[in-house]
Amino acid sequence: MSTSREYLLSVQSVAKAFGGNQVLRDVSFNVQRGEIVGLLGPNGSGKSTLLNCITGFEAVDGGAIALGARRIERLQAHRIVRHGIARTFQLPSMPTKMSVIEVAMAACTRQHGVLATLLGLPALRRAEEQARAKAERLIDELLLSPVRDLPASALSGGQKKLLGIVCALMGEPELVLLDEPTAGVHPNLRRDLVEALKRLNAQGMTLVIVEHDMHFIRDVCSRCVVLDRGEIVASCRPDKLASNARVIQAYLGGRHSPQALEENAP
Amino acid sequence: MFDFLVSALTFASLYGLMALGLNLQAGYGGLLNFGHIAFAGLGAYGTGIAVQAGYSPWLGMAFGVLLAMGLGGCVARLGRKLASDYWGIATLAIAEILRVVATNEGWLTGGAQGIGAIPTLFDGVAFLLMMLALLGIATLLCQRLADGRFGRALRLMREEPQLAACMGYDLTSLKSRAIMASAALTAIAGSLYAHFMSYVGPDYLLASETFLLWTMLMIGGLGNLRGVLLGVFLVQAAYSLVPFAKDYLGFDSDLAGALRLGLIGAILLACLMWRSEGLIPEKVRKIA
Ligand SMILES: Nc1ncnc2c1ncn2[C@@H]1O[C@H](COP(=O)(O)OP(=O)(O)O)[C@@H](O)[C@H]1O
Ligand SMILES: [Mg+2]
Numbered sequence: 001m002s003t004s005r006e007y008l009l010s011v012q013s014v015a016k017a018f019g020g021n022q023v024l025r026d027v028s029f030n031v032q033r034g035e036i037v038g039l040l041g042p043n044g045s046g047k048s049t050l051l052n053c054i055t056g057f058e059a060v061d062g063g064a065i066a067l068g069a070r071r072i073e074r075l076q077a078h079r080i081v082r083h084g085i086a087r088t089f090q091l092p093s094m095p096t097k098m099s100v101i102e103v104a105m106a107a108c109t110r111q112h113g114v115l116a117t118l119l120g121l122p123a124l125r126r127a128e129e130q131a132r133a134k135a136e137r138l139i140d141e142l143l144l145s146p147v148r149d150l151p152a153s154a155l156s157g158g159q160k161k162l163l164g165i166v167c168a169l170m171g172e173p174e175l176v177l178l179d180e181p182t183a184g185v186h187p188n189l190r191r192d193l194v195e196a197l198k199r200l201n202a203q204g205m206t207l208v209i210v211e212h213d214m215h216f217i218r219d220v221c222s223r224c225v226v227l228d229r230g231e232i233v234a235s236c237r238p239d240k241l242a243s244n245a246r247v248i249q250a251y252l253g254g255r256h257s258p259q260a261l262e263e264n265a266p
Numbered sequence: 267m268f269d270f271l272v273s274a275l276t277f278a279s280l281y282g283l284m285a286l287g288l289n290l291q292a293g294y295g296g297l298l299n300f301g302h303i304a305f306a307g308l309g310a311y312g313t314g315i316a317v318q319a320g321y322s323p324w325l326g327m328a329f330g331v332l333l334a335m336g337l338g339g340c341v342a343r344l345g346r347k348l349a350s351d352y353w354g355i356a357t358l359a360i361a362e363i364l365r366v367v368a369t370n371e372g373w374l375t376g377g378a379q380g381i382g383a384i385p386t387l388f389d390g391v392a393f394l395l396m397m398l399a400l401l402g403i404a405t406l407l408c409q410r411l412a413d414g415r416f417g418r419a420l421r422l423m424r425e426e427p428q429l430a431a432c433m434g435y436d437l438t439s440l441k442s443r444a445i446m447a448s449a450a451l452t453a454i455a456g457s458l459y460a461h462f463m464s465y466v467g468p469d470y471l472l473a474s475e476t477f478l479l480w481t482m483l484m485i486g487g488l489g490n491l492r493g494v495l496l497g498v499f500l501v502q503a504a505y506s507l508v509p510f511a512k513d514y515l516g517f518d519s520d521l522a523g524a525l526r527l528g529l530i531g532a533i534l535l536a537c538l539m540w541r542s543e544g545l546i547p548e549k550v551r552k553i554a
Contacts, residue, residue, distance in 0.1 A: 057431075076436075081432060081433065081434035086432070089428070089429075089432075095425035095426050097550055098422065099550050099553065106418045106433065109435055112418070113416060116415070117417070118411060120410070120414075127415070
């Protein structure tokens with residue numbers, strides 16, 4: 001693993017099966033600091049499973065995952081987050097008895113001990129104040145201000161996705177993994193999301209985005225990695241996707257022209 | 267009549283403390299602890315054993331609290347790999363094991379006779395006033411915990427454990443801290459119970475006591491302190507009123523005992539059918 005230090009995220013030969021279903025066979029790819037990588041692939045190709053393996057929500061059967069120089073494939077999910085990887089879920093579900101702002105504030109995990117809370121220590125009050133200011137700012141940025149005080153479960157699917165992104169950004173992670181962030185999000189909001197993600201990237205955040213919307217990918221991603229039946233079949237710039245034979249084969253079974261890919265999928 | 271009222275209120279505040287403890291786990295943490303009474307039992311036996319051995323009752327209370335917190339830590343770790351309903355059954359089993367131990371290890375616990383002659387600390391009204399003050403303080407502390415950063419993490423874990431984990435919360439540690447805080451509060455209540463009755467016996471550890479506490483929470487409203495206190499009051503009132511009705515209407519004691527349980531069962535059923543979240547449901551907290 002001599003190269004691991006050069007990459008922010010390095011995935012080497014990761015395999016994962018559910019029973020007899022070999023979802024990830026031999027997945028290897030690297031992400032450099034500052035990149036925005038699109039993770040593409042047909043439905044069921046294992047994109048969400050790959051994110052789950054990276055973030056510790058599923059145990060890998062084999063292979064290695066490293067964040068910088070640190071191996072993380074055996075760590076528990078909450079430890080991986082603390083090392084600087086945040087994520088969102090494809091189908092986020094949100095609590096019924098907590099408001100949007102409170103969920104966002106919960107994403108700041110500093111100072112949540114029993115005694116600290118009981119005594120109201122200065123460090124805790126500061127953490128609370130910072131969490132609130134930050135949550136307000138991110139909620140405003142992702143246009144959730146009108147629903148700030150609603151129960152988080154009352155949001156629409158698209159708004160829940162945005163709240164998931166707010167939560168992921170609260171901890172100032174180095175690397176953020178977004179699972180289909182624009183699915184269900186209103187087109188007008190999509191533009192704001194593109195802007196917000198680019199801004200965060202300019203500030204140094206590295207992003208891996210699972211996405212089906214080609215326009216979004218072209219606007220945002222600097223590189224695309226294509227997953228098909230549990231293997232990486234391509235890694236190229238977004239504008240080279242349509243002419244990549246293996247990508248076309250992955251999506252259309254090889255029977256269609258590049259134009260078809262442009263028009264239909266991904 | 268006055269004495270009766272004082273004692274009824276004292277019982278209510280003792281159960282109130284235990285119910286607040288259970289609410290920390292069940293209301294905020296969503297932890298189905300069906301052996302909660304074990305913590306009160308350890309508090310009571312800690313006091314009884316210390317007093318019997320000639321130590322100060324306060325030392326006994328501290329001993330009981332430490333025992334309960336230790337048990338709480340173990341129970342939380344035990345549950346790490348169990349689904350929540352299986353964990354609930356495990357806690358029920360643990361409380362039963364403790365009761366059997368208390369019944370059989372006569373050299374330590376006085377066996378089925380229990381331990382008597384525990385000093386009452388204060389008499390009648392003074393004890394009640396102390397209890398009411400304690401209940402008030404405990405309520406304020408629980409409120410602070412629930413609305414503050416710890417409670418927020420706990421409530422998120424209750425509803426969306428996956429989201430909580432992906433924010434970086436260590437769910438096992440959250441659980442064990444909630445259970446240990448709850449155990450400490452409940453053990454204090456158990457210790458005071460032993461003082462009030464000046465006796466501790468294995469009957470304190472009956473599973474029905476845990477279910478009584480659960481009934482209070484379910485009637486009043488899990489996760490809402492006003493609801494919890496209302497539930498405690500209602501159940502305790504039903505308990506205390508039946509003996510009155512007995513004298514007034516002239517039916518015998520067996521019937522009165524059955525009526526008591528029947529009445530509480532009916533209230534619980536009515537709540538479950540028409541107010542499934544309790545009389546005062548938990549609300550979304552306002553953040554200004
Ligand atoms: N927890 C699980 N248990 C069993 N099979 C699963 C599980 N998660 C995913 N799979 C299977 O893995 C495959 C890939 O799923 P997924 O990673 O969600 O695909 P994608 O996100 O690329 O659409 C699917 O066939 C799905 O049925
Ligand atoms: Mg998916």
